[in-house]
Amino acid sequence: MRARLKDDDGITLIELLVASILSIIVLTAAGGVLISLLSTPPMVTGRVQAAGAGQLAVRSIETGVRNSSDFRLTSPTGNDQLLVARTAQKGSSITWLCTAWYYSASDGSISYTTSATAIPAVPTATDLASWTTLDTSVSPKSGTGIFTASGEVVTVAYTIAVPNQAIPQTMMSSVASRAGSTGSPACY
Numbered sequence: 362m363r364a365r366l367k368d369d370d371g372i373t374l375i376e377l378l379v380a381s382i383l384s385i386i387v388l389t390a391a392g393g394v395l396i397s398l399l400s401t402p403p404m405v406t407g408r409v410q411a412a413g414a415g416q417l418a419v420r421s422i423e424t425g426v427r428n429s430s431d432f433r434l435t436s437p438t439g440n441d442q443l444l445v446a447r448t449a450q451k452g453s454s455i456t457w458l459c460t461a462w463y464y465s466a467s468d469g470s471i472s473y474t475t476s477a478t479a480i481p482a483v484p485t486a487t488d489l490a491s492w493t494t495l496d497t498s499v500s501p502k503s504g505t506g507i508f509t510a511s512g513e514v515v516t517v518a519y520t521i522a523v524p525n526q527a528i529p530q531t532m533m534s535s536v537a538s539r540a541g542s543t544g545s546p547a548c549y
Contacts, residue, residue, distance in 0.1 A: 404526060411498075411521045415532035418462075418471050418495035419517055423536045425460040426515045432538055433549050434510040437483040440466035442506045444515065445480045446538070447548040459548035463489060464499070464507045469522075471496045471507070479548055498522040502531065513538045 372380075422444070426432055429446035437443050441464060448460040461480040463472045472492035474480070481488060501507050502518035509516045514537045520529035 407524045407526060408530065411523045411530040414496045415519075415521050415530055418473075419532050419534045421473055421495060422462055422515070422517050423534055425462070426536045426538050429460070429538045430457070432510070432515065434508050434515070435482065436506070440505045442466075442508050443480075443482070443484065444508050444510075445549045447546070448475075457546060459546060461492075461548075462495075462508075463492065465489070466505070469497060469499045470494055471499055476548075478546055482549065496521065500529075502533065 425446050425448045426444075428449045430449070432444060432446035435443050435445075443461060443463050445459060445461045447457050450456045450458055459476045459478065459480050461474050461476075461484075463474075463484060464470075465472070472489055472494050474492040484492075498521055499507065499519050500522070502520055507517055507519040509518075514535055516533075516535040518531075518533045520531050522529050
């Protein structure tokens with residue numbers, strides 16, 4: 362038998378196994394971080410898009426009601442809601458337009474239109490097809506509608522489904538009308 366040399370610099374099987382296990386642990390942790398980094402941007406993008414669409418819809422309603430002389434909230438069919446306001450427009454002199462927002466419970470959308478004449482009390486599908494869609498995947502925060510009215514105040518409260526996320530985006534706001542101004546057109 363040959364005697365082992367003192368300057369033998371090889372590694373043992375135990376050392377090789379320990380190094381392999383440590384390498385696997387480090388690579389697993391790094392892979393988990395990488396996967397997390399790759400899945401975060403689509404989640405953030407979905408949340409940002411939902412919040413942006415919600416803010417656009419809420420801001421439209423706030424501006425329209427705040428600049429209105431009067432408004433009317435109705436439920437034309439089922440749980441659908443129609444909010445119509447006679448709204449002052451920007452300019453050197455006050456001009457009035459009829460502004461309306463329609464919440465469709467069946468497809469969860471909020472649509473918007475303006476008109477120089479009265480808005481129909483029950484818009485047809487053809488009418489609604491020409492309206493601008495402000496938000497989709499909408500459902501009431503509570504109750505059956507997204508709008509509530511009390512006196513001269515309109516409250517908007519709804520949630521927006523965010524793709525691939527369990528928690529929806531919530532939108533809420535209350536705004537008061539500057540009631541009392543007169544003029545034409547009659548909007549409802």
